[in-house]
Amino acid sequence: MPPGRDSAQRRTALDRWYREQLRHVLPDVIATWEDKLGLSVPKWSIRRMKTKWGSCNRETRHIWFNTELAKKHPDCVEYIVVHEMTHYLERGHGERFTKLMDRELPDWRSRRERLNREPLAEDTRGRKDEA
Numbered sequence: 001m002p003p004g005r006d007s008a009q010r011r012t013a014l015d016r017w018y019r020e021q022l023r024h025v026l027p028d029v030i031a032t033w034e035d036k037l038g039l040s041v042p043k044w045s046i047r048r049m050k051t052k053w054g055s056c057n058r059e060t061r062h063i064w065f066n067t068e069l070a071k072k073h074p075d076c077v078e079y080i081v082v083h084e085m086t087h088y089l090e091r092g093h094g095e096r097f098t099k100l101m102d103r104e105l106p107d108w109r110s111r112r113e114r115l116n117r118e119p120l121a122e123d124t125r126g127r128k129d130e131a
Contacts, residue, residue, distance in 0.1 A: 018070035056087040079111035
């Protein structure tokens with residue numbers, strides 16, 4: 001950043017950079033899992049979210065990924081991709097969802113634990129990331 005930028009400008013630039021990193025990583029991970037699962041992800045986006053790493057709308061088949069994922073290990077990013085894509089097959093997090101996750105990504109629980117060890121970052125106003 002050039003000198004003289006305030007914290008909001010630095011935050012905006014950093015957020016843009018995180019989004020760029022995810023835009024480079026996500027297409028390959030999504031494509032890999034589209035092949036493995038026999039599914040198509042027609043639309044995905046990146047946004048800041050307060051409480052979630054990802055979100056899926058089954059009807060529109062749109063998946064959103066939290067910008068904070070850019071800070072996480074690639075295994076964690078892959079876990080979120082698989083998790084959200086699995087919602088195409090099962091809406092909730094019940095037994096069927098768990099069995100699908102176990103079958104497709106057997107170590108998903110350890111990836112989830114790794115991801116959740118560090119909470120979502122707080123913004124400069126002391127609140128969780130905003131959507």
